[in-house]
Amino acid sequence: MSNVPADLSYTAEHEWVSTEPGDGIVRIGITDFAQDALGDVVYVQMPEVGTEVTADAVVGEVESTKSVSDIYAPVSGKVVARNEALDSDPALVNSDPYGEGWLIEVQLAEGADTDGLLSAAQYEQQVG
Amino acid sequence: MTETTTAPTAAEKHTALHEEHAALGASFTDFGGWQMPLKYGSELAEHRAVREAAGLFDLSHMGEIWATGPDAGALLDYALVGKLSAIPVGKAKYSLICATDGGIIDDLIVYRVSEDDFLVVPNAGNAPTVAAELEARLAAFEAARGAAAVTLRDASAETSLVAVQGPNAEAIVLAVVHPDDAAAVVGLKYYAAVELEAAGIPVLLARTGYTGEDGFELFVPNGRAAELWKALAAAGEGHGLIPCGLASRDSLRLEAGMPLYGNELSRERTPFAAGLGGVVALKSKEGDFVGRAALQAAKDDGEGATSGQRLVGLRGLGRRAARSHYPVLKDGVKVGEVTSGQPSPTLGYPVALAYIDVEHSAPGTRLDADLRGKAEPFEVVALPFYQRQK
Numbered sequence A: 001m002s003n004v005p006a007d008l009s010y011t012a013e014h015e016w017v018s019t020e021p022g023d024g025i026v027r028i029g030i031t032d033f034a035q036d037a038l039g040d041v042v043y044v045q046m047p048e049v050g051t052e053v054t055a056d057a058v059v060g061e062v063e064s065t066k067s068v069s070d071i072y073a074p075v076s077g078k079v080v081a082r083n084e085a086l087d088s089d090p091a092l093v094n095s096d097p098y099g100e101g102w103l104i105e106v107q108l109a110e111g112a113d114t115d116g117l118l119s120a121a122q123y124e125q126q127v128g
Numbered sequence B: 001m002t003e004t005t006t007a008p009t010a011a012e013k014h015t016a017l018h019e020e021h022a023a024l025g026a027s028f029t030d031f032g033g034w035q036m037p038l039k040y041g042s043e044l045a046e047h048r049a050v051r052e053a054a055g056l057f058d059l060s061h062m063g064e065i066w067a068t069g070p071d072a073g074a075l076l077d078y079a080l081v082g083k084l085s086a087i088p089v090g091k092a093k094y095s096l097i098c099a100t101d102g103g104i105i106d107d108l109i110v111y112r113v114s115e116d117d118f119l120v121v122p123n124a125g126n127a128p129t130v131a132a133e134l135e136a137r138l139a140a141f142e143a144a145r146g147a148a149a150v151t152l153r154d155a156s157a158e159t160s161l162v163a164v165q166g167p168n169a170e171a172i173v174l175a176v177v178h179p180d181d182a183a184a185v186v187g188l189k190y191y192a193a194v195e196l197e198a199a200g201i202p203v204l205l206a207r208t209g210y211t212g213e214d215g216f217e218l219f220v221p222n223g224r225a226a227e228l229w230k231a232l233a234a235a236g237e238g239h240g241l242i243p244c245g246l247a248s249r250d251s252l253r254l255e256a257g258m259p260l261y262g263n264e265l266s267r268e269r270t271p272f273a274a275g276l277g278g279v280v281a282l283k284s285k286e287g288d289f290v291g292r293a294a295l296q297a298a299k300d301d302g303e304g305a306t307s308g309q310r311l312v313g314l315r316g317l318g319r320r321a322a323r324s325h326y327p328v329l330k331d332g333v334k335v336g337e338v339t340s341g342q343p344s345p346t347l348g349y350p351v352a353l354a355y356i357d358v359e360h361s362a363p364g365t366r367l368d369a370d371l372r373g374k375a376e377p378f379e380v381v382a383l384p385f386y387q388r389q390k
Helices: A032-037 A122-128 B018-024 B043-052 B072-079 B124-145 B169-176 B179-187 B220-237 B244-254 B291-298
Strands: A014-021 A023-030 A041-047 A058-064 A068-072 A077-082 A104-108 B027-031 B034-037 B054-058 B065-068 B092-098 B104-114 B117-121 B151-152 B159-165 B193-198 B201-206 B215-220 B241-242 B309-316 B327-330 B331-342 B350-357 B364-373 B374-383
Touching: A023 A032, A032 A058, B018 B220, B027 B151, B027 B179, B027 B244, B034 B043, B034 B244, B043 B054, B043 B241, B043 B244, B054 B220, B065 B072, B072 B117, B072 B124, B104 B124, B104 B193, B104 B201, B124 B151, B159 B169, B159 B220, B169 B179, B169 B220, B179 B193, B193 B220, B201 B220, B215 B220, B220 B241, B241 B331, B244 B331, B244 B350, B309 B364, B331 B364, B350 B364, B350 B374
Parallel strands: B054 B241
Antiparallel strands: A014 A023, A023 A104, A041 A058, A058 A068, A077 A104, B027 B034, B054 B159, B065 B117, B065 B151, B092 B104, B104 B117, B159 B215, B193 B201, B201 B215, B309 B350, B309 B374, B327 B331, B327 B364, B331 B350, B364 B374
16 A cells, blocks of 8 residues: 555646645655556656746656656646756655655746645545 | 556466565566566665575476477477587577577577486466477477377476576575585586485576576476475575566566567567577578578578668667667667667666667667657667676
């Protein structure tokens, strides 16, 4: 049974979204279910800071030895931070997917919100 | 997003070691109709254990078909592409079974256990096909030459296969054999096999593997497989041995440049395209064998050398890995296709095997792999990608 924290929002593509940073900035990562299914992550490709991203568009990828998975932007906006630690230690995605293994932070575009995302209960139903 | 499965389907068979894997917390995957351990923990840790210490694998999904009798060697010479009758007792040979059109039905290892006993080991998913082909080829062999003194017996369902692979494999095997057999283990050459007792269990011990490391494969009756598995696991404590699943087996064999049936080898490819022309005994076998005419024609055409495509190694110059079925391009034009590809855990860069038009297959050639719409640079390199220090 994978870990699905109640205070986060989710996408059907196994990303989580946290509004914790505040000021219209959200933090994005992949879920415990996703990291477990992928296996040991060896490379994470993420957009550079300043990149404009559109909800549901591919913005990067997570590679393990046995497979690769696209990262979709859960929301529209501008990338304001990327987790540089993953460049040298991509395994953080496996060991701490909701913490040290976060991927990017996005400043929500005007009018964009997280209302369309899945709740923890809804996501749990999907992966359960 | 992944091929991993946790719930078995009705079609999936379990090996005699299934309970051991479940107790070790394995995640399972379907492979060749079998539910096999994909990994027990981290597949990268399992990969590293085999490169640096030792790994324990359940390979019981592989087939075991015995050909027995004075004509067994002659039958195998007719049924397979190699000259199996020339294998000395106690040695083994890598071979292929091809269709009449030269396409590869399977790759396999043939052991000559005694003068009149040959053990044929095909891949899991192909074992029933190979068993049926051998029966059909025996019938054709007899139709052409009269009754043959050979019987075929498919022992796949009652035979388990356990592998110990890695630099510490020999020390671990030595710990479970009788001291009187120690010299036989140490002296056992690559692609040789000996019957002895391991942990008091009669086994056929072969020095073979699919990892690019030193290692052993132990054939054992199902009823004693768990006992052998536990004895090897216990003997491996202190030698860094951990159980390893198919995920690491795949990354290990890819680094070693070894082909996988279904990826590199298929009915659509001949041995010459696959770089296995040396396995085809066109010269040393005088008699006919299945596929001979087509294989002679392929060789005469220069397939894999001056015509068609050949299997090559590709090294990624960036960090993104090419995966199976990705197109390979030269100046934007498709010149081949990836059959296997991964980030190499040992080497730290992406590696891939691919069929490439022969004119672009020389080592050093710069090509691109189409990674989901974006071209990434790769270079043709000599195989294997990884070779152990001897």
